[in-house]
Amino acid sequence: MTEVTMTVNGKLMRGEVEGRTLLVSFLRDQLGLTGTHVGCDTSQCGACVVHVDGKAVKSCTMLALEADGAEVATIEGQADADGSLNVIQQAFQDHHGLQCGFCTPGMVMSAAALLKENPKPTEDEIRHYLEGNICRCTGYHNIVKAILAASGQEAAAIAAE
Amino acid sequence: MYEFEFVKPTTLADAIAALGAEEAQALGGGQTLIPTMKQRLAAPAVLVSLTGIEEMKGVSIGDGIITIGGATPHAVVAEAVAGAYPALAALAGNIGDPAVRNRGTIGGSLANNDPSACYPAAALASGATVVTSNREIAADDYFQGMFTTALEDGEIVTAVRFPVPEVASYRKFEQPASRFALVGVFVAKYPEGVRVAVTGASEEGVFRWTEAEAALSVEFSPDALEGLNVSPEGMIGDLHGTAEYRAHLVKVMTKRAVAACIG
Structure with a gap:
């Protein structure tokens, strides 16, 4: 076992992991941050997306030890300081950007990464950016609407595909 | 995944030393190797991460050559070479x-x-040079078949040098689930001639379509490919597409790449 240290949602966290411990396993099993989901475990679905040093990554396809010393952000750290939903989370609620909700943590984290890179994405850019996030309820349309709304753009007008 | 010893050296010299261990394997970003290890198709005893080696990261551009560090992520390359080599x-x-x-x-x-x-299509079509921890390998010599390269045990790709073409384009027909190329064609036009590299299609891995190169070096237009055909022999056939389908796509995607170059 090797000691690993990382800042998770602003707090310094430590743990003991094996070489093969995945980042998502460390977050969920050791830190109890079960908001990050394991959907496919094959880096296809994106339910496990978190930010490492500000970049979206699939935490099921990164070793915990690769994040040693890194700043990690998960869904649990997304709410505003007073505990209220942040702009993206609120938009998902307002636009019903979820059905079963399993993919939602990854969707929100990918949306946050997108809006950081591109504050006013077009509908096409949003759909392209979400290529690595799968919603098996096929709730994409309202997810795209929510992200458009979170970026301060008119969401009502987009047509269903 | 079987357990292994994880090491993360910060210098190339330390990485080379660590890879000298029995059953050691280099780890780049892990986007292929980690899934492979989960399936227990790979089971190294020692995993040597290359992501902490600063000297292997970053992009430099000068004198018509782009040099990309071996540990540079795709997202960084996409941004860094957007002006110098858009394709x-x-x-x-x-x-x-x-x-x-x-x-x-x-x-x-x-x-x-x-x-x-x-x-691999970009490297082969660009006539890139693969720089390793102990030598330089021309792309034409580097790719030696599916999952096979000229790399020896413990040899690390430290950088790749791309000569910048006059014009180039890559057209990928995506396998919609994996987004890997069902067939991808990279066309690059240099003063010495046109190079065409095809990925996704052949049982032998990436290859140059030399007949297309010859035709396009005479006349750089999609019409120059009219009389050519690709044999389905040796093409990959699977549930996503037959060998005949892939052979057909090679020509279609090459035409599209050329059209994009001149459009």
Whole structure:
């Protein structure tokens, strides 16, 4: 076992992991941050997306030890300081950007990464950016609407595909 | 995944030393190797991460040559070469998905030489030079078949040098689930002639379509390819497409790439 240290949602966290411990396993099993989901475990679905040093990554396809010393952000750290939903989370609620909700943590984290890179994405850019996030309820349309709304753009007008 | 010893050296020299261990394996961004290890198709005793080696990261551009560090992620390449080599930037920016592009590296992709990966097509069509921990290998000598390269045990891809073409384009027909190339064609036009590299199609991995190169070097237009046909012999056939389908796509995607170059 090797000691690993990382800042998770602003707090310094430590743990003991094996070489093969995945980042998502460390977050969920050791830190109890079960908001990050394991959907496919094959880096296809994106339910496990978190930010490492500000970049979206699939935490099921990164070793915990690769994040040693890194700043990690998960869904649990997304709410505003007073505990209220942040702009993206609120938009998902307002636009019903979820059905079963399993993919939602990854969707929100990918949306946050997108809006950081591109504050006013077009509908096409949003759909392209979400290529690595799968919603098996096929709730994409309202997810795209929510992200458009979170970026301060008119969401009502987009047509269903 | 079987347990292994994880080491993360910060210098190339330390990485080379660590790879000298029995059953040691280099780890780039892990976007292929980690899934492979989960399936227990790979089980190294020692995993040597290359992501902490600063001297292997970053992009430099000068004198018509782009040099990309082996541990540079796709997302960084996509941004860094957008002005100098737009076709390469577009290719890097369309590998996998955003999260994969933040981890996956050019060195990892070239070392793995997946028969459907994008980067091998860019390297071969550009006549790139693969710089390793102990030598330089021309792309024409580097790719030696599906998942097979000229790399020896413990040899690390430290950088890749791309000569910048006059014009180039990469067209990928995506396998919609994996977003790997069902067929991808990279066309690059240099003063010495046109190079055409095809990924995703052949049982032998990435290859140059030399008949197309000859025709396009005489006349750089989609029409120059009219009389040519690709044999389905040796093409990959699977549930996503037959060998005949892939052979057909090679010509279609080459035409589209050329059209994009001159359009």
